[in-house]
Amino acid sequence: MKAIEFKQPASQRVYNSYIERCKRVVKPLSRQDQEECLLEINSYIYEYINDHSDDEMTALLNILDRIGDPEITLREVVAGKKIDQAIKTFNIKHLLQALFLNLRNGVAYILLALMTVMLLTFPVLIVLKLVNPAQTGIWVGPGVFFFGITDNPKSLREISGDFFIPVVITLGVLLYFLIIYILKAIRKKKP
Amino acid sequence: MHSTSQCYIFAPVKNEFIKNWETQLKKGLLPYFVLKALEAQERYGYELIQHLKDDFNTEVTESTMYPLLTRLQKEELLISKWIEQPTGIPRKYYYISENGRINLAAMKKSIDENLTK
Numbered sequence: 001m002k003a004i005e006f007k008q009p010a011s012q013r014v015y016n017s018y019i020e021r022c023k024r025v026v027k028p029l030s031r032q033d034q035e036e037c038l039l040e041i042n043s044y045i046y047e048y049i050n051d052h053s054d055d056e057m058t059a060l061l062n063i064l065d066r067i068g069d070p071e072i073t074l075r076e077v078v079a080g081k082k083i084d085q086a087i088k089t090f091n092i093k094h095l096l097q098a099l100f101l102n103l104r105n106g107v108a109y110i111l112l113a114l115m116t117v118m119l120l121t122f123p124v125l126i127v128l129k130l131v132n133p134a135q136t137g138i139w140v141g142p143g144v145f146f147f148g149i150t151d152n153p154k155s156l157r158e159i160s161g162d163f164f165i166p167v168v169i170t171l172g173v174l175l176y177f178l179i180i181y182i183l184k185a186i187r188k189k190k191p
Numbered sequence: 192m193h194s195t196s197q198c199y200i201f202a203p204v205k206n207e208f209i210k211n212w213e214t215q216l217k218k219g220l221l222p223y224f225v226l227k228a229l230e231a232q233e234r235y236g237y238e239l240i241q242h243l244k245d246d247f248n249t250e251v252t253e254s255t256m257y258p259l260l261t262r263l264q265k266e267e268l269l270i271s272k273w274i275e276q277p278t279g280i281p282r283k284y285y286y287i288s289e290n291g292r293i294n295l296a297a298m299k300k301s302i303d304e305n306l307t308k
Contacts, residue, residue, distance in 0.1 A: 002279040039273070039281060040236070044253045046280040047237035068254035076258045080265060 001038045004046050011057045014064070015045070022070040026078055028097050033081045037074060041067065075101075087184060092120075095179065108186050115179050122172040125149075129164050137164050217249050222263060223302070224249060226287055226295040229269065235282040236260060260285060268294055 003019070006012040022041050026034045048063035049056065067073055082098040085091075099116055102109040128149055129136040136149045137158035150156060160167050217224075224247045228239055240256055243249045263269045268291035273281045287295065 004280065040257060040283055043235070043280055043282055044237055044257065046278070047235070047282070048253075050278075051237070051241075063253070066252040066254065067257075068252070073254045073257065077261050080261065084265075 001035060001042055004042065004049070006056055006060070008056055011060050014057070014060055018045075018064055018070070022074065025070045025074045028101065029078060029081050030085055033085070037077060037081075041070070041074075083183060087180060090176075090180070092116075092176075095183075098183070106186075108182070112179055112182060115175060119172060119175050119179070122168050122175075125168050126165055129168075137161075138167070220302075221249070221251065221255070221259060222268075223295070223298045225259065225263060226268060226291055226298070229285055229287040230292070230295060233284045233286045235274075235284050239285070263291070267291075 004015060006015060019038070019042070022038055023034070026037045029037065044067060045060070045063050048066070049059045052059040052062065079098070079101040082094065082101050086094040086098040096113075096116060099109055099113040103113060125136060125148060132149070135151065135153055138147050138160040139145070139150055139153070139156040140159050141156040144156065224243055225239065228234065228242050228246070234242060236253070236256055239260075240251055240253065243251050260269065260271075264271060264285075267288060269285050270288050271283050271285050273283050275281050
């Protein structure tokens with residue numbers, strides 16, 4: 001992105017500081033999306049100043065005021081682009097970032113974040129099964145059914161046996177696709 | 192005297208109510224205004240803001256316009272293209288898509304049916 005050049009050093013400092021804030025906000029995005037957001041903000045600043053060339057500093061302060069705090073104005077754009085990236089790349093890191101950025105956008109995202117945290121426990125369960133097979137499994141007992149680790153295996157019955165790891169992997173894959181599917185559905189539904 | 196006093200008390204309240212209502216109405220109509228403004232020709236963000244102000248008497252700030260354009264693009268109602276400028280600061284031009292035209296016609300029909308009776 002080509003930076004705008006100002007005549008007054010004070011204006012340049014204000015502009016540079018604002019662009020730095022924008023850069024921090026868009027940092028979770030892909031390099032291409034970061035560049036796209038910055039180019040767009042830069043274009044709004046440049047066109048406004050070009051159209052109000054009487055007083056550089058006043059014009060700059062006016063346009064920055066009109067664009068607003070990058071942390072607020074760019075929030076929706078960054079959150080939306082991050083969801084697109086998560087859906088496109090199937091990368092768990094992007095998925096977590098997308099869910100975190102969208103947490104305040106509704107209960108559905110909170111539930112999805114909980115589902116993702118649950119998904120992250122699956123590899124831990126696989127490791128635990130390898131390290132401590134006697135205490136890790138799918139447990140059934142009187143009025144009890146759970147998935148994980150127990151320190152009292154004698155009162156419970158383990159039902160998955162040698163299939164625990166394949167079951168966890170299958171459930172993990174299914175849960176991951178379910179999260180992506182729900183994410184796509186929410187994005188489509190959003191007005 | 193009594194009746195004059197009543198007018199003085201209630202008139203500003205009513206104006207404030209109408210003012211808020213108009214703000215909400217314009218906010219709801221904003222996607223329509225944007226699609227309408229792009230129906231005849233492509234425009235870049237700042238140009239769109241000026242056009243809405245001049246032709247639709249609607250004041251929109253960049254903080255509203257930028258996320259709105261991104262949303263409309265995601266909904267595939269708009270497409271965009273960066274055009275290099277001699278200044279070195281490119282402009283992002285927005286064009287209405289075919290899907291955008293279909294939705295604009297549906298919005299116009301809805302406005303005609305619901306608001307212009």
